[in-house]
Amino acid sequence: MIFILKFDPHIHSVYSCDSRSTPEDILKRAEEIELNAIAITDHNTIKGSQEAIKIAKKENKDIIIVPSIEISTDKGHMIGLGVSEYIPSGLSAIETADMIRDAGGLIIIPHPFSRYRHGLFCNTNPNMIVDGVECQNARYIFGHSNKKAQKLAYERRLARIGASDSHFLKSIGDSYTEVNTKGQDDVDGILKAIRHRRCKEAGKGTSNFLIAKEVFVKKVLKRYPKREDYVKGI
Numbered sequence: 692m693i694f695i696l697k698f699d700p701h702i703h704s705v706y707s708c709d710s711r712s713t714p715e716d717i718l719k720r721a722e723e724i725e726l727n728a729i730a731i732t733d734h735n736t737i738k739g740s741q742e743a744i745k746i747a748k749k750e751n752k753d754i755i756i757v758p759s760i761e762i763s764t765d766k767g768h769m770i771g772l773g774v775s776e777y778i779p780s781g782l783s784a785i786e787t788a789d790m791i792r793d794a795g796g797l798i799i800i801p802h803p804f805s806r807y808r809h810g811l812f813c814n815t816n817p818n819m820i821v822d823g824v825e826c827q828n829a830r831y832i833f834g835h836s837n838k839k840a841q842k843l844a845y846e847r848r849l850a851r852i853g854a855s856d857s858h859f860l861k862s863i864g865d866s867y868t869e870v871n872t873k874g875q876d877d878v879d880g881i882l883k884a885i886r887h888r889r890c891k892e893a894g895k896g897t898s899n900f901l902i903a904k905e906v907f908v909k910k911v912l913k914r915y916p917k918r919e920d921y922v923k924g925i
């Protein structure tokens with residue numbers, strides 16, 4: 692029997708400063724909903740990802756944590772999947788992609804055609820060399836940009852990624868990637884499977900109601916502490 696891993700490769704923690712989820716709570720929630728693997732992809736920092744890896748190791752958790760980071764390039768966002776080192780923001784897409792490769796990671800383009808969320812392919816050539824694109828980002832309102840990404844993945848035979856892009860605990864796993872690791876259930880097995888396109892998007896997405904509620908809490912009630920509040924003491 693082929694075992695397909697459920698992997699949510701795009702989750703934000705408190706280190707992103709636009710999420711209130713701690714790495715510890717993210718792990719608990721991921722276990723609760725029976726994900727097999729996750730990646731914490733904070734904006735321009737690997738702190739959340741590294742902290743989750745430490746906790747999982749210490750507590751001997753049965754979940755795979757893929758080290759990662761979401762980097763703000765000068766033209767939009769890019770995820771370095773499998774990356775354990777810091778990669779600076781503000782560089783060109785090509786420079787950033789080279790650094791991800793040098794760090795042994797995969798280049799994944801999150802929300803590639805979503806203009807208001809800094810989708811890279813709104814501003815740069817979608818023919819650049821990447822490993823995969825998010826075909827299903829859970830945070831969409833109409834789904835138009837996901838459809839465009841699905842078409843691109845099909846035409847260019849890119850890895851099809853599904854992800855929650857979670858900024859609050861309840862939305863973790865709303866979309867995810869089904870990965871066929873062929874039995875190699877570890878970080879390398881997941882990266883290898885994605886490199887060989889043995890993956891596809893799945894899940895129902897996050898409800899527009901919950902997204903609206905989150906935006907209200909963030910923008911109107913301003914209940915989000917600054918990143919410095921968390922970085923202290925690490």
Ligand SMILES: [Zn+2]
Pocket residue numbers: 761768801802808809
């Ligand atoms: Zn993003």
Ligand SMILES: [Zn+2]
Pocket residue numbers: 701703732761801856
């Ligand atoms: Zn993100």
